[in-house]
Amino acid sequence: MLIRFFLPLCLVLFLVPAAASGFMPSFETVRSGLHGQLESLKNYQVDLVPAGDRSLLIRHWQEGPLWRQEWVMNPETERATLLLAAVGQGRMLSASFPEYRSIPVPFVSLWHPLSRAWWDEHRIDTRVMSYQFLEERPSLVIGAVYGQTRAPQLWVDNERFTLLRLLTPEHDLRWSDYQRIGNHWLPKAMVVAFPDMDPMLLEISWRGVNTAMTQDRFSKESFAATYAGQRSLQYVPSTVRPLFDRFPQAVRP
Secondary structure, three states: HHHHEEEEEEEHHHHHHHHHHHOOOOOHHHHHHHHHHHOOEEEEEEEEEEOOOOOOEEOOOOOOOOOEEEEEEOOOOOOOOEEEEEEEEEOOOEEEEEEOOEOOOOOOOOHHOHHHHHHHHHHOOOOOOEEEEEOOOOEEEOOOOOOOOOOOOEEEEEEOEEEEOOOOOOOEEEEEEEEOOOEEEEOOOEHHHHHOOOOEEEEEEEEEEEOOOOHHHHHHHHHHHHHHHEEEEEOOOOOHHHHHHHHHEEEOO
């Protein structure tokens, strides 16, 4: 009698978590949730420094789709030298100093925003979803099922609705060490990995969140006036060359 009662009970207990884990939200629900998490982040300024190598400082300003960035070598020494300065919008490079046809897009701009075009640009199949864990964080994976590593995919924290990972055939980007800054969950670390290279950890310092910025900061005219006559390094050191060459690029129209 006990066995007849025990076996059906085990079956029920087994099926309940399976049914719960099998529930998948619609893609529009996920996209709306991410948009709700990020839409109030109108502008920001961040500093990024490679962990273990303080010889490079990447400073990034963002105002909606507009951005500006500076790469400075040896920023805390008398030998501080400008490696790169640029302004642009989305994946479009408006101006750079020295002049380049293409440069890395600002590192944090791939983390925000997530427009409909963003998903198409990264070739993520939004019809495919799965639940997985990333370093003990429960995650909703859009674009891949368990074991798929070649399909473009975005990992979203299932509890906080924050971005954890963007994996494509070209690169693997991860954001971690999230903290509350104002009303936002913001990452304090980013790992950049390419298929044939060791991962590179970047420390992220948020210098301003939703603080007023003048539009001159992003204009080509103001940019040209700021950097005219300045000295730049004129070459990219081998230590940062992979970041410069292989990260997704902003290109002149």
